[in-house]
Each structure stands twice: as C-alpha cells, then as structure tokens.
Amino acid sequence: MGLTITPAFLLAISAAVATGIMGAFAQMKKMTLAGDTMSHIALPGIGIAILWNIDPLIGAAVALAIGAIFIWKLEKATGLSTETMIGVIFASALALGTLVTPSEALIGALFGGTGAVSLMTLFTYVALSLLVIAYAWIERNRLILTLFNADLANVTGVNVSRVNFLFLLAFALTLVLGLRFLGAILVGALVIIPAAIGRQLTETLPSFLFISAGSSVLSVIFGYWISAVYGFQLGPTVVLAASAIFLVSLLKKRM
Amino acid sequence: MQKHFKKRSQLHSKASSDGSVASNEFVKHALFVRDLNVFFGDHHVLQDVSFTLKRGETFVIIGPNGSGKTVLLKSLLHLIPFSGSVTWSPDTRIGYVPQKIDADRHLPINLENLLGAKAAILGCSRKEIFSVSEDVGLDAETLKTPVGHLSGGNFQKALIAFALLGDPTVIIFDEPTASLDELAEEHVYDLMDVLRKKRGLTIVLVSHDLSLVPALANTVLCLNKVAICLGPPQEALTKEIFAKLYQGPHKFYSHSSSHRKILDQRHHDDHLE
Numbered sequence: 001m002g003l004t005i006t007p008a009f010l011l012a013i014s015a016a017v018a019t020g021i022m023g024a025f026a027q028m029k030k031m032t033l034a035g036d037t038m039s040h041i042a043l044p045g046i047g048i049a050i051l052w053n054i055d056p057l058i059g060a061a062v063a064l065a066i067g068a069i070f071i072w073k074l075e076k077a078t079g080l081s082t083e084t085m086i087g088v089i090f091a092s093a094l095a096l097g098t099l100v101t102p103s104e105a106l107i108g109a110l111f112g113g114t115g116a117v118s119l120m121t122l123f124t125y126v127a128l129s130l131l132v133i134a135y136a137w138i139e140r141n142r143l144i145l146t147l148f149n150a151d152l153a154n155v156t157g158v159n160v161s162r163v164n165f166l167f168l169l170a171f172a173l174t175l176v177l178g179l180r181f182l183g184a185i186l187v188g189a190l191v192i193i194p195a196a197i198g199r200q201l202t203e204t205l206p207s208f209l210f211i212s213a214g215s216s217v218l219s220v221i222f223g224y225w226i227s228a229v230y231g232f233q234l235g236p237t238v239v240l241a242a243s244a245i246f247l248v249s250l251l252k253k254r255m
Numbered sequence: 256m257q258k259h260f261k262k263r264s265q266l267h268s269k270a271s272s273d274g275s276v277a278s279n280e281f282v283k284h285a286l287f288v289r290d291l292n293v294f295f296g297d298h299h300v301l302q303d304v305s306f307t308l309k310r311g312e313t314f315v316i317i318g319p320n321g322s323g324k325t326v327l328l329k330s331l332l333h334l335i336p337f338s339g340s341v342t343w344s345p346d347t348r349i350g351y352v353p354q355k356i357d358a359d360r361h362l363p364i365n366l367e368n369l370l371g372a373k374a375a376i377l378g379c380s381r382k383e384i385f386s387v388s389e390d391v392g393l394d395a396e397t398l399k400t401p402v403g404h405l406s407g408g409n410f411q412k413a414l415i416a417f418a419l420l421g422d423p424t425v426i427i428f429d430e431p432t433a434s435l436d437e438l439a440e441e442h443v444y445d446l447m448d449v450l451r452k453k454r455g456l457t458i459v460l461v462s463h464d465l466s467l468v469p470a471l472a473n474t475v476l477c478l479n480k481v482a483i484c485l486g487p488p489q490e491a492l493t494k495e496i497f498a499k500l501y502q503g504p505h506k507f508y509s510h511s512s513s514h515r516k517i518l519d520q521r522h523h524d525d526h527l528e
Contacts, residue, residue, distance in 0.1 A: 028362050028363070140372075141371075141372035141373075141375045141376050142372075142376065144362070144364060144368065144369070144372040145372050145373060145376065147359055147362060148358055148359055148362060148364075148369060148372075148402075149353055149357055149358045149359065151329070151332070151334050151351065151353055151357070152351060152353060152358075152417070154332075154334055155332055155334070155349060155350075155351040156373055156376055156377065156421075157376065157377070158376065198363075199363060202363060203363050203364075203365065203401035203403070203404075204363065204364065204365050204368060204401070205363060205364045205365075205368045208363045
C-alpha cells in the first residue's frame with residue numbers, strides 16, 4: 001500500500017523540478033503571485049481544445065504562449081508592470097475560459113487529476129521539463145543581472161527585453177507542465193511554495209535553486225503517497241504537502 | 256563575450272553613422288557629445304548639451320537634484336532615447352556604477368554570484384573576479400557574503416568591482432558617495448583616483464557634493480537642464496556660476512506650468528546676462 005511508480009507519478013516529478021526552479025526565478029522577479037494567476041490564462045485554451053477534440057495540453061500551451069506574448073507587448077507599450085498586465089489578462093481569460101469550457105471538464109481543468117498517462121505523454125513532459133531546466137541554466141546569469149539592475153545588464157550587453165520575453169515563455173511552459181496533475185488553480189502553488197521554502201533556508205543562488213526544486217519534488221512524493229493511502233484528491237494533497245514543508249522550514253530557520 | 260562585442264559594435268555603428276567625428280579625433284579624446292537633447296513627454300530635461308571627454312581625465316558633472324545629471328549619464332550609455340550625437344571612441348569599454356539605491360539587494364545571491372554572472376556573460380576568467388575585488392579592497396570572505404548583508408561601504412565597492420570587470424577604459428559613476436558617511440566618501444574618491452592611475456581609466460562622475468570637486472576634477476560640467484559652466488574647476492566654478500546653479504531649483508521644484516514658465520524665463524535671463 002502506498003506509492004507506486006507510474007508514468008503519471010514520474011510526469012509529476014519532472015514537472016515539479018521545473019516549477020521549483022522557475023518558481024525561484026519568479027520569486028526573485030517578484031512576480032510569484034502574478035505567475036499564479038497567469039496559469040488561468042490556460043483555461044480558454046483547454047476549453048476550446050476539449051470542444052474541438054484535441055489534446056487539452058496543446059490548447060493550454062497555445063493559450064499561455066499567446067498570453068505571454070500579450071503580456072510582454074502590452075507591458076512594453078503601456079509601461080505598466082508585468083504584474084498588472086497579468087492581472088488584466090488573467091481576469092479576461094478566466095471569464096472566457098469559464099464560458100467556453102464544458103462544465104464537466106471545468107473541475108478537471110481547474111483542479112487537475114490523476115488520469116492514466118501514456119509513455120508518449122510522459123516522454124513529452126520529461127522533454128519539456130528538461131527544456132525549461134536547460135533554459136534556466138543557460139539564462140541564469142542574464143536573468144540575475146537583469147533582476148539586480150536592468151541598466152547594468154544593458155551596459156554589460158544583455159538584451160533585457162529578450163530576457164524578459166524568454167522568461168515569460170519559459171514560465172508559461174512550466175505552468176503547462178503542472179496543469180495536468182494540479183489544474184489551473186493549484187499549479188501556482190508549486191511555483192510559489194517551494195521557492196518560499198528555498199528563500200527561507202539559503203542566501204546563495206545555487207542552493208536556492210536546488211532547495212526550491214528539491215522541496216517541489218518532495219511535495220509531489222508526499223502528496224502522491226498520502227493521496228494513495230487515504231484516497232484524497234491528488235492536486236490539493238500535493239499543495240498541502242508543500243505547505244507542510246514550508247511550515248517545517250520556518251522552524252528550521254528559527255533554530 | 257561575443258554578445259558584448261556585438262552590443263558595443265552596435266553602439267559604434269550608431270555613433271559613426273552620423274559621420275560627425277573624424278577618427279583621428281579619438282587620439283586624445285574618448286567621447287564627443289553634441290547638441291544632446293532629452294525629452295520626457297513635454298518635459299525638456301536636457302537642452303543642447305555639448306562637451307568632449309579627454310582620455311585619462313576625471314570629468315565631474317555637478318548640479319542640484321533634478322538637474323538632469325543621471326539623465327545625461329543614461330544618454331551617454333544609450334539607455335534612453337535622445338537627439339543629438341553621443342560618439343564614443345571605437346576602442347571604448349564602459350564600466351557603469353549606478354546609484355546604489357537602484358539595485359535590488361534582496362536577491363538570494365552572494366557577491367561572487369553577482370560578479371560571476373557578469374564575468375560569465377563577458378567571458379572573463381574567474382581570476383579577474385578576484386583581481387577586481389582586490390583592487391577595490393574586498394577580501395575573499397566578503398565575496399561569499401550575500402549582497403543583502405554587505406555594509407553600505409562594501410556594497411559601493413562591490414558596484415565598483417562590478418564595473419571594473421571586463422577591463423573598461425571608461426568608468427561612469429552615478430553619485431558614488433550618495434548615502435555614504437564622509438569618511439567612506441573620501442575613501443571612495445581616493446580609491447577612484449588610485450584606480451584611474453593604475454588602470455589608465457577615464458572617469459565620468461556625477462555628484463551633487465561640491466566640496467571635493469576642485470581636488471578631483473580635471474574638467475567640471477555644471478548642469479541644470481542646460482550646461483551652465485564647462486572647464487577646469489578653477490575657471491568654471493566662479494561664485495556667480497555657483498549662485499546660478501544652486502539658487503533657482505528649489506523655487507522651481509513645483510511642476511505647475513506657471514512655475515516652469517518662470518524657470519524658463521530665468522534661464523533666458525541668465526543667458527542674456
């Protein structure tokens with residue numbers, strides 16, 4: 001009784017590494033909460049994909065990519081913050097998504113689930129997770145300088161606008177990866193909470209990324225295990241596991 | 256590395272496209288600025304500023320708050336749109352020290368992470384991180400300190416070390432001593448002078464503090480939206496100039512249009528005197 005290694009579990013683990021790492025950068029960018037709401041932009045894509053009978057993942061990815069481009073363009077044009085732009089687009093997308101998504105599919109889209117996963121799907125998710133991780137590794141120096149001081153980054157030869165755009169795209173992709181088992185409402189938790197745990201425990205970049213990714217994976221393992229033992233719904237259980245680890249990290253910091 | 260050079264060559268192509276500076280002019284000069292104008296919306300922030308920067312000199316820009324000093328620096332760095340020309344010598348490598356308060360100190364990175372990020376982007380060796388840190392007087396232990404835990408003085412040194420990475424020919428400092436106590440301030444100026452001699456740097460420095468200017472500057476530019484004085488400090492900083500530079504702005508702090516009219520009128524009068 002307990003944890004069995006299924007493709008669905010491995011998919012969740014690989015997605016958790018990606019959300020942990022991108023969550024760490026989102027936290028440094030001070031856009032974690034905005035990133036959380038950004039996941040809802042996937043909803044209209046999921047709804048339309050179900051209506052047209054195509055893979056909801058593709059619908060979610062397209063909607064998020066369009067959302068990311070919109071946010072980036074509008075941010076540049078209006079001078080408003082990323083956070084504000086995500087807020088505007090999120091509300092519109094949530095309304096549109098609720099209208100177009102069939103109501104029986106809406107709960108799954110919002111809260112995720114444990115449906116069986118084919119090997120092909122697993123490989124796709126693992127490949128996309130690796131893509132996100134590779135992105136973060138390659139871009140980390142440019143991201144750090146841009147976050148520290150955009151002018152300094154610019155003078156150093158970093159194309160700040162390109163850095164911000166790639167970040168939004170990678171972030172959108174990360175949310176897509178988490179959507180399947182966590183759903184649009186809960187995926188943000190695996191972006192926010194592991195990064196918060198990492199920030200509690202460390203002050204250097206490599207360990208921040210490592211702890212953030214690690215606690216994200218731990219949350220998934222505990223979540224799967226508890227959900228298997230007690231028959232709880234998976235998504236909320238994973239999120240609560242993450243919250244529990246966060247509480248423990250608070251104790252650790254006091255000591 | 257490649258990226259850095261690409262960016263720099265972009266800067267050059269922009270600079271040379273106006274064709275106004277002959278290449279032999281750069282033997283003694285690092286920079287030519289001609290008729291520089293900057294607008295923020297309807298607000299004319301810099302008006303017709305022109306000057307040249309000699310190689311190896313310390314060029315100090317002074318002026319009251321809101322006089323356009325930082326705007327001028329950002330124009331020199333091509334960070335904001337402007338009209339007129341800013342032409343750097345083709346061999347120029349710029350190190351920039353922004354105002355301390357403009358940097359995000361809450362990142363979970365230590366100083367070595369920060370310097371390492373720039374070194375990686377420019378393709379500098381790790382050794383250079385240690386040599387620039389040593390040059391500004393930061394020890395190995397400080398390199399391991401999170402940027403959020405650095406003292407004000409050490410953070411200032413860290414920003415200077417950051418600027419020195421990549422072996423710049425020109426250092427641009429924005430108010431290096433703002434929010435430092437006086438002792439630390441003198442130390443920063445001494446450090447800059449040592450670095451200038453040791454590395455053969457040309458220094459452009461913005462300051463609102465006048466006390467150390469005469470000893471430090473080869474050339475001083477007094478700025479209050481227009482260039483009010485330009486030259487060696489002994490000649491440029493007369494009592495009249497001083498009064499003109501620092502008397503007005505407090506009265507004109509308000510953004511109401513009637514006040515701006517008075518300001519424009521005063522500038523007009525000043526030019527007629």
